[in-house]
Amino acid sequence: MSFREHLTSEARHRQALAVGLVVPDNSRCVQCGICSFNCPIGIDVRQHAWLGKPVEDSHCLTCGTCIQKCPRGVLRFERGSLHLGATEVGR
Amino acid sequence: MTRHVIVGTGVAGVSAGLAIRSVDPGAEIVLIGHEPEKYYSRPGLAYLLSSEIPERMLFPMQARDFKARGLTVLDGIVERIDPTACSLHLRGGQEIAYDRLLVATGAAAVLPDLPGMDLKGVVKLDDFSDARRILRLARRGRRAVVVGGGITALEIVEGLARRGLRVHYLLRKERYWANVLDEAESRIVEGRLRHEGVTLHYHSDVEALLGKRGRVTGLRLAGGEQLACSLVAFAVGIRPRLELARAAGLNLDRGILVNEYLETGVARIYAAGDAAQVYDPLSGRHILDSLWNPAREQGRVAGLNMAGQRTAYIKKAAFNVTRLAGLTTTIIGAVGGGQDADLVGIARGDSEAWRDLPHAIACQTHTEVNRVRVMVGRRTLIGAVVMGDQTLSQPLQELITEQVDISPMRAALIQPGGAVVDRLLDFWSEWRQTHGPQ
Structure with missing residues (x-):
């Protein structure tokens, strides 16, 4: 099955590295913590997911590891500003 | 106060x-x-x-x-x-x-009433202490038998298989999770389990658990066949x-x-x-x-x-994303019905609503491992199962949960041989531009 290219995760990843941020859908999250466990710089992604808030943390590399490891599709990249606010949740 | x-x-x-x-x-x-x-x-x-x-x-x-x-x-x-x-x-x-x-x-967890249920090595997966018990037994065991259905049974099967145990999975009838998945979906799951080295036994009813010095050593099936093992896990419902x-x-x-x-x-x-x-x-x-x-x-x-703030709970379409035999699977709304002999009621991660399928037309498309099944009602989508590629998971979650009127694409969607995925993505993209979250 071939899906449109603009919807592929790879395309999304490249886009996010340029101007993206990680956004949770908390209706999918079961608080397992795999996202936080795998974050290479220790951001508590799970806490963002619980609160339904984007990972607006200036340290976030948008490396996509949390998105890739989440077994339930909670996290996705969305276009956003590189110049993020100072809010850092649960880090 | x-x-x-x-x-x-x-x-x-x-x-x-x-x-x-x-x-x-x-x-x-x-x-x-x-x-x-x-x-x-x-x-x-x-x-x-x-x-x-x-x-x-x-x-x-x-x-x-x-x-x-x-x-x-x-x-x-x-x-x-x-x-x-x-x-x-x-x-x-x-x-x-x-x-x-x-x-x-x-x-x-519901446990069956069988001889030998009190033997050490007979487990369930209800809480943290059960998970620790399973891990302890897995460290020194070599063969395990899992009995039951739904998500919990597969969580145990896959967990034990990943830890190197030889796992036998017993099903009472002819396929896995028969009142939620359709036959093609059951076969995909079963095929992947076999590929992971799991031995499936169909039409298998446990008659008794066998043990020595208080520890389980195996079990006897209704036909008289015996299976040796040091761990028996039951996941027959909650x-x-x-x-x-x-x-x-x-x-x-x-x-x-x-x-x-x-x-x-x-x-x-x-x-x-x-x-x-x-x-x-x-x-x-x-x-x-x-x-x-x-x-x-x-x-x-x-x-x-x-706390005194009068607020109504409006239940939405039952939804879960889980892994079945390593395959990410989204289940939304009403997708099945009838009975599943492996479960008493529901399991964890499960909903009675999934078995509540009213009149609907099933549209499906699949490759070897990716499969999408959408239940199409008169004006709305009623349920869906998305296995493998999850591109449609979020679109279907939104279209079903929000009960979006799909009349404009209904005829095209149910047309045999129609491009189900493309039609749904097109429709969802358009709907989202006007109605979706900004």
Whole structure:
């Protein structure tokens, strides 16, 4: 099955590295913590997911590891500003 | 000062406590639980079994977090609710008065009544201590048998297989999860299990567990065949814990019946989570499910009502994303029906609503491992199963949950050989531009 290219995760990843941020859908999250466990710089992604808030943390590399490891599709990249606010949740 | 007492420290109870605190900074909030670990990610136990995560990560809140929010967590077993005196009696004699009470006692695994169930090595996956027991047994075992259905059975099967055990999975009839998945979906799961080295046994009923010196050594099937093993896991379903509610005179069916405000009908007492049987506007019935997010949302709404903020709980289409034999699978709304001989009622991560399929046309498309099945009603999509590629997971979640009128694409969607995926994506993209979240 071939899906449109603009919807592929790879395309999304490249886009996010340029101007993206990680956004949770908390209706999918079961608080397992795999996202936080795998974050290479220790951001508590799970806490963002619980609160339904984007990972607006200036340290976030948008490396996509949390998105890739989440077994339930909670996290996705969305276009956003590189110049993020100072809010850092649960880090 | 109002005292809110919550029986249960799972997600419904914790969510209720946080909701009460969000609107009443001065309230006294007491949570009572019997599990030593108190609040943890119950669905995360599957990832503990599969070695994807260490134990310590399964705790979203630490003791200091409860303290910081003014939530008192008590270790105890509630033996009796006295609705007339508005008090609870704990084992050991302690009595706690309440102004508002939430019963969020969850559900417990059902175990079959078979000879040998008391042998060491016979397990279930209900809570943290069960997961630890399975891991201990897996370290020294070589062969395991898993009996049951739904998500929990596969979590155990896959966890044990990943840890190098030779796993035998017993099914009572001819396929896996027959009242939720269709035959093609069952076969995909079964094929992947075989590929992982799991041996499937169809039409297999356990007659007795066999043991030596108090330890399980195998089991005997109804046909007389024997299987040797050092671990037998049962995952044949769960039932709400209703003992307290029954003795307190709450209105019961399969769970604690509640109205849209999560009230039980007995003054000052509410219920939420796996123990509660809530009204489902889509089917017009009160149903049970065992899903994390609805439990969280029910807890939140119950908490707001307990704190005096009248708020209705509107149940949405039952939804879960899980892994079946390593394949990410989204299940939404009504997709199946009939009976599954492997489960008594529902399992964890499961909903009665999934088995409630009214008149609908099934549209499907699949490759070897990716499969999409969409149940098309007269004006809306009623349910869907998305296996493997999850591109359609979010679009279908939104279209089904929001009950979007799909009349403009219905004819094209149900046309045989139609491009189901492309049509759904086109339709969803258009809908989202005008109606979706900004």
